[in-house]
Amino acid sequence: MLKTYTYPRYDYRVAPEIAGGRSAKVPVVVVGAGPVGLAMALDLDLQGVPVLLLDEDDTVSIGSRGVCYAKRALEILDRYGVGDAVCAKGVSWNVGRTFFRESEVYNFNLVPEPDHHRPGMVNLQQYYLEEYLVARAATRRGIDLRWKNKVVSVTQSATGVTLTVETPDGMYAVEADWLIAADGARSPIRRMLGLEVEGKIFMDRFLIADVVMKADFPAERWFWFDPPFHPNQSVLLHKQTDSVFRIDFQLGWDTDPEEEKKPENVIPRIKAMLGDEREFELEWVSVYTFQCRRMGRFNHGRVLFVGDAAHQVSPFGARGANSGLQDADNLGWKLKLVLDGKATERLLDSYSEERVYAADENLMNSTRSTDFITPKSRASRAFRNAILSLARDHVFGRSLVNSGRLSVPSFLVDSSLNTPDEDAFTGRMLPGAPMDDAPVEKDGAPGWLLQSAGNRFQLMVFVDEPATADTTALSQLTTDGIPVEPLLISRVAATACALPLVHDVRGIAAQRYDTKPGSVYLIRPDQHVAARWRRFDAAKILAAVARATCRQ
Amino acid sequence: MALNLNPNFSEAGKRYFSAYSPGDDFYELLIGAHRDLSDEQSELLNARLILLLANHIGDIAMLREALAIAREGV
Numbered sequence: 001m002l003k004t005y006t007y008p009r010y011d012y013r014v015a016p017e018i019a020g021g022r023s024a025k026v027p028v029v030v031v032g033a034g035p036v037g038l039a040m041a042l043d044l045d046l047q048g049v050p051v052l053l054l055d056e057d058d059t060v061s062i063g064s065r066g067v068c069y070a071k072r073a074l075e076i077l078d079r080y081g082v083g084d085a086v087c088a089k090g091v092s093w094n095v096g097r098t099f100f101r102e103s104e105v106y107n108f109n110l111v112p113e114p115d116h117h118r119p120g121m122v123n124l125q126q127y128y129l130e131e132y133l134v135a136r137a138a139t140r141r142g143i144d145l146r147w148k149n150k151v152v153s154v155t156q157s158a159t160g161v162t163l164t165v166e167t168p169d170g171m172y173a174v175e176a177d178w179l180i181a182a183d184g185a186r187s188p189i190r191r192m193l194g195l196e197v198e199g200k201i202f203m204d205r206f207l208i209a210d211v212v213m214k215a216d217f218p219a220e221r222w223f224w225f226d227p228p229f230h231p232n233q234s235v236l237l238h239k240q241t242d243s244v245f246r247i248d249f250q251l252g253w254d255t256d257p258e259e260e261k262k263p264e265n266v267i268p269r270i271k272a273m274l275g276d277e278r279e280f281e282l283e284w285v286s287v288y289t290f291q292c293r294r295m296g297r298f299n300h301g302r303v304l305f306v307g308d309a310a311h312q313v314s315p316f317g318a319r320g321a322n323s324g325l326q327d328a329d330n331l332g333w334k335l336k337l338v339l340d341g342k343a344t345e346r347l348l349d350s351y352s353e354e355r356v357y358a359a360d361e362n363l364m365n366s367t368r369s370t371d372f373i374t375p376k377s378r379a380s381r382a383f384r385n386a387i388l389s390l391a392r393d394h395v396f397g398r399s400l401v402n403s404g405r406l407s408v409p410s411f412l413v414d415s416s417l418n419t420p421d422e423d424a425f426t427g428r429m430l431p432g433a434p435m436d437d438a439p440v441e442k443d444g445a446p447g448w449l450l451q452s453a454g455n456r457f458q459l460m461v462f463v464d465e466p467a468t469a470d471t472t473a474l475s476q477l478t479t480d481g482i483p484v485e486p487l488l489i490s491r492v493a494a495t496a497c498a499l500p501l502v503h504d505v506r507g508i509a510a511q512r513y514d515t516k517p518g519s520v521y522l523i524r525p526d527q528h529v530a531a532r533w534r535r536f537d538a539a540k541i542l543a544a545v546a547r548a549t550c551r552q
Numbered sequence: 553m554a555l556n557l558n559p560n561f562s563e564a565g566k567r568y569f570s571a572y573s574p575g576d577d578f579y580e581l582l583i584g585a586h587r588d589l590s591d592e593q594s595e596l597l598n599a600r601l602i603l604l605l606a607n608h609i610g611d612i613a614m615l616r617e618a619l620a621i622a623r624e625g626v
Contacts (some may be wrong), residue, residue: 368576371583379586379594383579389625399559411569428569449574 003281004212005127007059007290010134012148015165017172026052027339029176030168031151031189033057033125035066036324038133041143042080042333043427047525048456049339050142052174054165055282056150060130063284063387064210067123067238067246067316071089072409073325075527076120079454082132083118089132090122091241095172096221098342099399100388102228106398110406113506115450116437117334120284121406123240125210126321147500154179154192179303179426182324185291187309193301199293199363203253204374206288207260211270211531214279223403225373225388230273236316236374237273244283247273252373257287279437290314292360292367296354299426303333311359313366316373316404323362325410327355333525337549342481350417365405372402409434412528419522419531419544427514435527440502440510443495449489449509450527452502457484457545458523460516461536462504466490466497470536474499482549484522491517524548555617 017023028036028044029106033055041051069077088401097107112119113210137143139340152171153164161179165172170454181189190197222237224230233250240246247268251260259265266285274280294311298304307324331351337343375381390397409432412418419432429436438449453460458476463469466488475498477484488501504510513521522531522544546552561574568574585601586594606615 004621043617076614242576365576368580372579377586377589377594378591379589379598380583383582386625394557396559396575398558400579402572402576404570405570408570413567434570 003283003547005283007062007127008131008134009328010058010145010147010486012058012168013146015146015149015167015172017174018167023137023175025160025175025177026050027176027180028052028053028335029054029161029174030053030180030182032162032181032183032309033130033134033145033147034061034182034184034305034307035133035321036328037180038130039076039325039328040180040182040306041145042133042140042549043328044335045140045142046079047136047332047336049332049336050145051146052176053143053146054144054151054163055150056146060127060134061125061287063208064125064127064240064244064246066126066129066318066321067240068121068322068407069124069129069408070116070121070322071320073322074122074247074327075437075450076325077129077172077479078118078529079329080130080133080136081208082136086121086124086129087118088126092119092122093219093221093239095218096223098388098403099222099224099227099393099421099527100391101386102548103319105388105391105401108398115439115506116438117450118437122149122245123238125240125244128241129321145223145353146283147354151183151189151192151519154189154303156193158249158301161302165257165541177302177339177477179405180335181305181307181309182305182307184233185312188303190304190305190309190312192343193300193303197295199291199312199314202290202292202370203251205251205255205257205260205301206290206315207249207251207264207266207269207271207285208288208315209247209249209285210240210283211247212281212283212396213245214281217243217245217278225384227273228371230269234403235273242380248288248550249488251270251287257289261285261287272494278393290370294356294363297466298327298355304335304348304351306331310355311363312360314370315393316369317362318404318407319362319365319366322407323358326358330355337482340481343549343551348413349549350351353413354410354412354417357412357414361410362407369402369404373404394408412523415550417524417530417550419540421532423532423534425532427512428530429513429521429532431529431531435523435528435529436512438504438512439506440489440509441505444493446505447502452487453523454527455525457482457530457548458487458550459484459527459541460487460489460513460521460523462489462510462513462517462519462521463491464517465492466494466499466501468517469499471498473538474534477538477541479545480551482545484541484545489515520547525528555614555621557621 306327429531
């Protein structure tokens with residue numbers, strides 16, 4: 001098994017606390033160097049916060065696990081410096097086919113939305129993503145990544161956290177101002193602190209397998225309801241990179257996972273599905289039980305939970321790693337402001353508020369997909385099958401077929417950090433929205449709006465030409481030590497400009513943000529809209545920054 | 553007016569950010585209405601629902617078209 005990928009073994013080093021006996025309090029410890037923990041460390045590094053990142057293992061994820069990375073996740077990975085590597089290695093796919101019993105019901109083509117840097121999604125085995133994130137973290141001096149360092153106890157006080165860490169050379173203690181638990185669905189940190197995760201476990205299991213195809217097979221997503229080779233259940237086939245395909249077989253509840261995982265039981269299933277003549281090799285196999293649950297809140301005193309440690313969803317719709325990356329995106333800048341004393345811990349309550357809202361949306365979509373894929377009653381099955389029979393000929397039927405809804409970011413429209421509109425705007429860039437990308441030029445070179453956004457508060461100022469901007473007022477936007485950096489978005493090209501500037505060559509940014517000359521958008525460090533107005537008003541902008549940082 | 557066979561769900565005052573959301577909202581309501589019912593009770597619920605909706609639509613030509621399409625696929 002495992003032919004296409006060689007697992008890296010990362011070097012374990014003796015911890016300085018053991019080697020030299022020294023020990024100092026660190027600002028932040030992140031536990032778990034999976035995709036979310038690594039993202040968290042890179043986000044904090046962009047904020048200038050040193051991070052101690054601990055992982056009990058010394059390699060990347062075994063088996064593909066997370067497969068599909070959606071546009072918002074790719075945009076976040078761009079900010080962390082690994083977006084290009086993921087997109088270059090990943091597989092883009094547009095065509096999805098849905099089968100019911102013997103035949104194809106319909107297919108769809110998710111043509112990428114034009115004029116965005118990143119596509120709707122790419123497929124890539126999780127181990128590649130982790131490898132790229134580890135490589136990136138290794139270049140950052142602020143990230144101290146320690147393999148084979150396992151946290152075995154945790155206690156917290158009002159001012160910090162104390163951890164005991166076990167290594168091959170013995171134990172040591174670490175004190176930190178803040179602990180971020182990115183230690184997965186079974187989160188040992190959560191358990192050690194006696195915290196609960198609430199929700200339901202679906203009475204269903206899926207067998208997931210990575211298969212290497214010897215022959216060409218299209219880069220498409222195939223989903224079967226009740227196929228002849230696996231009656232009464234569902235099956236998903238999805239292309240990954242290196243000719244590896246991911247197959248998910250629904251097993252039902254009355255099966256023995258250990259028995260089902262055996263190659264002699266897995267291989268006949270795949271043969272039945274592909275037809276006997278197609279050559280393949282099994283790389284990895286696992287059994288997955290659906291869980292849809294989350295913690296009541298994601299911050300507990302000095303401990304913050306991100307990713308699967310905080311919330312778990314069913315795999316259909318790619319909401320695990322995608323939503324975990326958005327947790328990191330949301331938390332990094334907030335923790336920085338709290339560490340610097342520029343915001344109170346209330347700002348971390350807003351991390352929980354906003355990401356619980358997003359988790360609930362993800363749980364809802366994931367539960368709906370699960371209810372469609374695995375009907376729980378005769379009536380539910382009858383409706384499901386009726387929709388599939390209508391989908392062949394009728395568009396409305398297709399829109400109701402739910403074999404997983406692709407992860408899209410939450411619009412945090414109810415967030416207490418937003419300043420409600422007082423001016424009229426159309427379109428979807430309302431306060432709380434994740435920024436839409438747009439093609440722009442910077443210094444005459446083609447690029448993207450999102451490449452000029454992120455990591456600090458910014459004010460996008462839409463102008464006909466840069467000369468009309470009030471350079472003095474725009475360069476003095478600061479409140480309580482939090483600067484707001486202007487970003488002029490100009491309809492005409494300009495060279496000499498004292499302020500950061502991009503050229504909205506085709507007017508697409510102005511169109512997507514529904515702006516007129518003089519319109520301004522206050523943007524959070526995580527590329528979300530905080531507020532917007534039809535004209536510049538420094539007092540209103542600074543009040544909105546205060547609101548977006550819980551300082552009012 | 554012909555029978556509308558395009559996606560047509562929406563709720564007044566609700567803002568959608570994904571095309572699939574209104575249809576999924578409806579489907580969850582529909583399946584939720586059947587929760588904890590026996591098969592017989594579910595059949596009765598479905599029959600009552602069809603009658604309520606048919607009366608609301610009222611236009612018999614349209615109902616005839618819907619019945620024909622529904623029957624084709626059975």
